[in-house]
Amino acid sequence: MNGSVLIEPPVPCTDPWPRLWPFLPERVACLLKGWPRSLLGAVEEIRLRAGRPLTLTVGGQAVPAGPGGPAGDPAAVLQLDGSDLQACVELISGSSLYALEEELKRGFLTLPGGHRVGLTGQAVLNDGRVRSLKHLAGLNIRVAREARGAARPVVPHLYDREADRIRHTILVSPPGGGKTTVLRDLVRLISSGVPSLHLAGRAVGLADERSEVAGCYRGQPRLDVGPNTDVLDNCPKAEGLMMLLRSMGPRVLATDEIGQGSDVDALLEAQNAGVSLLATAHAGSVGELFRRPGLQRLLAAGAVERVVVLGRSPTPGTLVEVRGGWHLEPLEVKSRGQTPGGVGPGSG
Amino acid sequence: MVKLLGASVLVLGSGLAGVSVGGNYTRRPRELKSLQTALKLLATEISYALSPLPEAMANVAARSPAEAASLFRVAGAELAANTGGGAAQAWQKATARFGLNTSLTGNDLALVNQLGQALGISDRDDQMSHLELVLHQIDLQIDEAQAAAAKNARLWNYLGFLGGLALALILY
Incomplete structure (x- = not known):
């Protein structure tokens, strides 16, 4: 400093x-x-x-x-x-x-x-x-840790190859479950592209209210969030998402820890603008997620196509379950129980 | 002839010594005023620009009168080097070096030095009140220094020459 x-x-x-x-x-x-x-x-x-x-x-x-x-x-x-x-x-x-x-x-x-x-x-x-x-x-x-590859097992579930778009997704885990770490890597992968999945890199807008995802210092990302990511640091989520949507033309909008009504309004607005949404939310389980009032609205509006549940064991960021479909029913997860990319502890 | 030469060397020497002591008295208010200007610049940097301290010090050094600039330049460099002692230590080192080459008295320097204990460790309002206190105290020091200069500067100028002359006459 x-x-x-x-x-x-x-x-x-x-x-x-x-x-x-x-x-x-x-x-x-x-x-x-x-x-x-x-x-x-x-x-x-x-x-x-x-x-x-x-x-x-x-x-x-x-x-x-x-x-x-x-x-x-x-x-x-x-x-x-x-x-x-x-x-x-x-x-x-x-x-x-x-x-x-x-x-x-x-x-x-x-x-x-x-x-x-x-x-x-x-x-x-x-x-x-x-x-x-x-x-x-x-x-x-x-202690913030970067775990490159942490989101690699998650990406195939989110990428709709036919429509060439990322599905609206919420990453869910209890505190310390590695949500932020996985979100950071997810943003990096989507921004730079994953050739093996035929996923081309695309512009990502990241509203990083608490500077935890990109670790910005004086506006510049200090953690790797990909070559094609625009970060609005330190900005209230709802306002930041709208600013990014209007000014930077992103194809994917990402933000950390949603919950408040205003965040949900902004996400719904962005969804109607044809942008894919990535967000994280604190919740011990999918049941808990459904009980949170702000998120209920998001789910009811059909603005969530995938819910990715992460767990702490054996290491934070472990993929536990992916849900999708009309009623967000569990989908088959091939890599169940594996440690995706060896996520270190911390950065919940 | 030799006597005359010796006497004139004596008069010249003691005269110059007197001028030098007198000069200290006239320089002190000037230096205090420069310091005051520089501290006002620092207050602006802190309260309006909210510049981090190392940057604020460097900016003040660039804009303040020459007499005070070295203090802020050294403090800024010490802070930027981040040797771990924090602002108090950096400021203390800077005032110690500044004190070697100045007409300020021990009291003046202690006033400046004591500011270091508060620099950078509190919010803007608190920083302002500390700076304002020091600026006010420097104001008082300036008044005192000006009175002392008016009284002593000319006295020492004359005293040097006349004292030398008197000594020369006695020894002649």
């Missing part, structure tokens, strides 16, 4: 740590550098809270961090204090917290590399609405 604008190509490697070390306070970085690589590879979140122990989320479990690995003995856990938090905030803000007004209002920011940092502290109110945060006391760094 230094002054200069970093222009680098997206990094294809899946090891997120080299990009993370510069943003961690010294004590935390030193401790974690002593962890075995295999364990670091499974870390999904790093949680820093002032006055409390350093906690990592590994495989969905909260793990107190000690030297060399998870600490069994409470005395071995690294206790963080206010100065650690202060140092981390300085590092992630590039010593310019004042420049992150919008980010503080939303409660999160995105690091170069696509890692999202959630922030808590004391809210500063203005007319009853949150204007900013002060006294930051809790940070949650979500």
